[in-house]
Amino acid sequence: MSKELVFGHQKPDTDTIAAAMAFSYYQNQLGYETEAVALGEVNDETKFALNKFGMQAPRVVETVANEVDAVMLVDHNEPAQSVADLDQVTVTHLIDHHRLNGFNTAQPLWATLRPYGCVSTIITELFQDAHIDIPQNLAGMMLSAIISDTLLLKSPTTTDHDGEAVKHLAKVAGVDYEEYGLQMLKAGTNLAAKSDEA
Amino acid sequence: MSKELVFGHQKPDTDTIAAAMAFSYYQNQLGYETEAVALGEVNDETKFALNKFGMQAPRVVETVANEVDAVMLVDHNEPAQSVADLDQVTVTHLIDHHRLNGFNTAQPLWATLRPYGCVSTIITELFQDAHIDIPQNLAGMMLSAIISDTLLLKSPTTTDHDGEAVKHLAKVAGVDYEEYGLQMLKAGTNLAAKSDEA
Ligand SMILES: [Mn+2]
Numbered sequence A, B: 001m002s003k004e005l006v007f008g009h010q011k012p013d014t015d016t017i018a019a020a021m022a023f024s025y026y027q028n029q030l031g032y033e034t035e036a037v038a039l040g041e042v043n044d045e046t047k048f049a050l051n052k053f054g055m056q057a058p059r060v061v062e063t064v065a066n067e068v069d070a071v072m073l074v075d076h077n078e079p080a081q082s083v084a085d086l087d088q089v090t091v092t093h094l095i096d097h098h099r100l101n102g103f104n105t106a107q108p109l110w111a112t113l114r115p116y117g118c119v120s121t122i123i124t125e126l127f128q129d130a131h132i133d134i135p136q137n138l139a140g141m142m143l144s145a146i147i148s149d150t151l152l153l154k155s156p157t158t159t160d161h162d163g164e165a166v167k168h169l170a171k172v173a174g175v176d177y178e179e180y181g182l183q184m185l186k187a188g189t190n191l192a193a194k195s196d197e198a
């Protein structure tokens, strides 16, 4: 099996970045060779989370077919939200929590779609089902993603699965998720950005 | 949650019937109210399996929107292979091993797609992950489905997952899968049908 790239949607949010990092790590533990990449620069909220947990932003790519034959998608499935040359590679894996819209494949694929508040919640369950430990810093990123997508478990898309995952990840990451979550959400607002400059 | 119907494709094969029965049972164990139905009469091979394991063919339906608001699809996703009034109901769950082709949803859904030889293999793994026991007669039907879709694990689409599932299901069903499998595949051929008539 040759190397595959793992990435989320354009204009990446914290879930797209964290899910790509987490699913790449998960697949590498299973024996695949993968690398998490991003379709754009990370936003202020994601930067705050990466800094807090001591991790680097994934490499930004414009196209993928120049590097690989196959890719894994997270946090999106609509071709219009994906990499420009998606039609030139095979999607072998898809993990998403959005409606299916215009996503067709030439071959059967491995896909896990759940109507949860966040893809990082789905990936947390995949780790648990496979009895693979989540490293502390990665757990922090996945926690940040759930806090971001569910607005601290308060958005109408939040499910019990998201709540369970937050509790588990906060424990692994060693943070108070409510206190940290408010700081992170604040870092992602324009207000915070302006205050920083001030 | 109101009742949902679970069904496979038109011109049902053994996997479509067994997977609908198995996924309906699985969902009912999780607390949903579901019923397995079929989009046509079962074929000779499936009849042989149902008879062997003492089970009844699912009720045949022409449409579903007259009965339910929501459905679960197994063993297919192409609308052209599905029930005529699919566009009038919500698909809440999908379990399949075919390529995605023209399947779009208005809302996020629960879908597990795997590039395995048979949907009944995917459902076997769902039972195992959820620690739910498979009843003996249902295991026999799921075993029949894998034997049918993979031609006794010899088709090029066969994966290690299918082989593992066959071993597990044969044990639960209490049959020698090679001996039974040859009988079942023979029952599905025209030759066998003609011999029966003779
Ligand atoms: Mn996103």
Ligand SMILES: [Mn+2]
Pocket: A015, A016, A075, A097, A117, A118, A119, A149
């Ligand atoms: Mn998301």
Ligand SMILES: [Mn+2]
Pocket: B009, B013, B015, B016, B075
């Ligand atoms: Mn079929």
Ligand SMILES: [Mn+2]
Pocket: B015, B016, B075, B097, B117, B118, B119, B149
């Ligand atoms: Mn099948």
